[in-house]
Amino acid sequence: MKAFIQTLSESIVNTLKSTKGTQSDQQSLIASLIEEQLKKVGFIGREEFDAQTKILERTRNKLTELESTVRELENSKS
Numbered sequence: 001m002k003a004f005i006q007t008l009s010e011s012i013v014n015t016l017k018s019t020k021g022t023q024s025d026q027q028s029l030i031a032s033l034i035e036e037q038l039k040k041v042g043f044i045g046r047e048e049f050d051a052q053t054k055i056l057e058r059t060r061n062k063l064t065e066l067e068s069t070v071r072e073l074e075n076s077k078s
Contacts, residue, residue: 008037 011033019026044052 004037004041008034011037 012030015029015033016026019029021029
């Protein structure tokens with residue numbers, strides 16, 4: 001994580017040095033740079049995290065149902 005932060009800060013400094021545009025232009029470039037760096041290390045947005053959480057919850061519920069069904073079938077065999 002330390003290397004990531006170091007790389008990110010160096011990129012921001014270099015962007016600020018090389019950009020002659022307005023503050024808004026610099027902010028846009030820095031935001032794009034941060035987004036790019038976060039994607040490289042596998043960070044995901046809140047929307048994707050929430051979607052994956054819902055999928056995991058549905059999968060866990062289905063697994064619980066299937067385990068219950070298997071138990072019932074095993075008990076009925078006895």
